[in-house]
Amino acid sequence: xxxxxxxxxxxxxxxxxxxxxxxxxxxxxxxxxxxxxxxxxxxxxxxxxxxxxxxxxxxxxxxxxxxxxxxxxxxxxxxxxxxxxxxxxxxxxxxxxxxxxxxxxxxxxxxxxxxxxxxxxxxxxxxxxxxxxxxxxxxxxxxxxxxxxxxxxxxxxxxxxxxxxxxxxxxxxxxxxxxxxxxxxxxxxxxxxxxxxxxxxxxxxxxxxxxxxxxxxxxxxxxxxxxxxxxxxxxxxxxxxxxxxxxxxxxxxxxxxxx
Amino acid sequence: xxxxxxxxxxxxxxxxxxxxxxxxxxxxxxxxxxxxxxxxxxxxxxxxxxxxxxxxxxxxxxxxxxxxxxxxxxxxxxxxxxxxxxxxxxxxxxxxxxxxxxxxxxxxxxxxxxxxxxxxxxxxxxxxxxxxxxxxxxxxxxxxxxxxxxxxxxxxxxxxxxxxxxxxxxxxxxxxxxxxxxxxxxxxxxxxxxxxxxxxxxxxxxxxxxxxxxxxxxxxxxxxxxxxxxxxxxxxxxxxxxxxxxxxxxxxxxxxxxxxxxxxxxxxxxxxxxxxxxxxxxxxxxxxxxxxxxxxxxxxxxxxxxxxxxxxxxxxxxxxxxxxxxxxxxxxxxxxxxxxxxxxxxxxxxxxxxxxxxxxxxxxxxxxxxxxxxxxxxxxxxxx
Numbered sequence: 001x002x003x004x005x006x007x008x009x010x011x012x013x014x015x016x017x018x019x020x021x022x023x024x025x026x027x028x029x030x031x032x033x034x035x036x037x038x039x040x041x042x043x044x045x046x047x048x049x050x051x052x053x054x055x056x057x058x059x060x061x062x063x064x065x066x067x068x069x070x071x072x073x074x075x076x077x078x079x080x081x082x083x084x085x086x087x088x089x090x091x092x093x094x095x096x097x098x099x100x101x102x103x104x105x106x107x108x109x110x111x112x113x114x115x116x117x118x119x120x121x122x123x124x125x126x127x128x129x130x131x132x133x134x135x136x137x138x139x140x141x142x143x144x145x146x147x148x149x150x151x152x153x154x155x156x157x158x159x160x161x162x163x164x165x166x167x168x169x170x171x172x173x174x175x176x177x178x179x180x181x182x183x184x185x186x187x188x189x190x191x192x193x194x195x196x197x198x199x200x201x202x203x204x205x206x207x208x209x210x211x212x213x214x215x216x217x218x219x220x221x222x223x224x225x226x227x228x229x230x231x232x233x234x235x236x237x238x239x240x241x242x243x244x245x246x247x248x249x250x251x252x253x254x255x256x257x258x259x
Numbered sequence: 260x261x262x263x264x265x266x267x268x269x270x271x272x273x274x275x276x277x278x279x280x281x282x283x284x285x286x287x288x289x290x291x292x293x294x295x296x297x298x299x300x301x302x303x304x305x306x307x308x309x310x311x312x313x314x315x316x317x318x319x320x321x322x323x324x325x326x327x328x329x330x331x332x333x334x335x336x337x338x339x340x341x342x343x344x345x346x347x348x349x350x351x352x353x354x355x356x357x358x359x360x361x362x363x364x365x366x367x368x369x370x371x372x373x374x375x376x377x378x379x380x381x382x383x384x385x386x387x388x389x390x391x392x393x394x395x396x397x398x399x400x401x402x403x404x405x406x407x408x409x410x411x412x413x414x415x416x417x418x419x420x421x422x423x424x425x426x427x428x429x430x431x432x433x434x435x436x437x438x439x440x441x442x443x444x445x446x447x448x449x450x451x452x453x454x455x456x457x458x459x460x461x462x463x464x465x466x467x468x469x470x471x472x473x474x475x476x477x478x479x480x481x482x483x484x485x486x487x488x489x490x491x492x493x494x495x496x497x498x499x500x501x502x503x504x505x506x507x508x509x510x511x512x513x514x515x516x517x518x519x520x521x522x523x524x525x526x527x528x529x530x531x532x533x534x535x536x537x538x539x540x541x542x543x544x545x546x547x548x549x550x551x552x553x554x555x556x557x558x559x560x561x562x563x564x565x566x567x568x569x570x571x572x573x574x575x576x577x578x579x580x581x582x583x584x585x586x587x588x589x590x591x592x593x594x595x596x597x598x599x600x601x602x603x604x605x606x607x608x609x610x611x612x613x614x615x616x617x618x619x620x621x622x623x624x625x626x627x628x629x630x631x632x633x634x635x636x637x638x639x640x641x642x643x
Contacts, residue, residue, distance in 0.1 A: 104545030151281040176439035
């Protein structure tokens, strides 16, 4: 089964392009839905929507701050999914949150609420292969693509299993560390992209530590594209508005299109 | 056996390995290394030697004659407060530091609440010549200044956890984030029976010595018998697991005492945080709630997975006490026995008072997990 999220990325790749998946914190401010639409219009192939969790261990200071602010402003999984359901975003979306948010609601109910809201995929970064079974069973049944992370610390054998189980794309973790903008692209980003491209035909996108169009271009020499999180969310925290965030996404799109 | 080894990293419905993909190989490597070391007599011998001549084990069993007369039950204290560094925490830390060295790791990272685990980790790092970074919530740094200075004195870098509630839970988040970035040369020296597999099991095994000693000491004192009740305070739950492990297969009743503001078992809602599935204080959406306790060491919204299992199968029960009851318990043990307990351990004394009617005539073994020196300044402000 190839879902809408993966289909969009494959279409970009098949056309000779590089994929761009920005991350937007759900429930942050009053114009985050407009931000989703503006980001899509600025050339995102698909979008990750962050559903805030109180204890995001994979996230650095920028996304943590956005999480805390959104929670203070009253964001809940239901308020975010309701808003997404009622919006025409224009590109496929995936929710990125932590295991306990889905577990608390119930694996099946959460999977169905994603599907009902028109969300195509889901990323749960603290639920690794060993524990993903109960979720993927529910997600597969609801037609939700479960996107798995592949880390530099994984053995070849492990990366192969991650690629096998991942749907939507394979999320290559660009460095040993948490999300956040870095001054330079880590060497590990190129290495993980190369290792994954050798073993899978699924789209391989690298995220974590991709903060500038230059870094996106550099890693996309090997990968099929990038996920850009903290840089986008920083713009939201700076109250740049939908146009301001879209402008940043546009610079990534232009840089990737120039490859 | 009631407290058997975990199966697939789980104690019944609880436990597991819920960590970012980056950390999975490190947890698996740790699991394999611990299994191999724990089966190696030379590793055991080296740890035993350290526990005897560095920690000061075995810790004594003290019969509390004055307190017993006052409460109407026979109170025995397992004196983990007399260990080097002032609490049970050193048992686990020496084991993990030895293991980390064996695995070729050069640095330890740890979280700490009251600072007892941080001080123990800093101590082991000094002893083994390892680098050490300890995360502590900004709120806890303020209320446990003495332990912060102690860690610095031992050569450890203390980093303030400024996110969320700025207490133990946030220190765990920061330590895990640090570990994600430094996993190649750093061992995460987790301080309780929580976190991803193998930690809840490994930390239990390192604290099993408490229960084994206490079981033999009680047998000698009670003509081969066992106490009627074995009680310990529970935050993550390491000192309780340690002493419970010596009595799980006896008729002794096992009681964990939780702070009322951090009663994860009391609320009995399962969740997933910090690497494992266990009971967790959370709101209707799964956001983790902030615990509230006078004691920084128990100020934690979760509990180790094996405790959730013991509660669910009915082998142990978990009772809440309030901060006011704890302050009274703290003073009671000082006044009657000349022993100033850690605020964490004072929770159990508070429960003895609260449950005195049901305890009449019974023999109660209390794990006195730590000493109260660190809490004296805070208590000066409270008691005046």
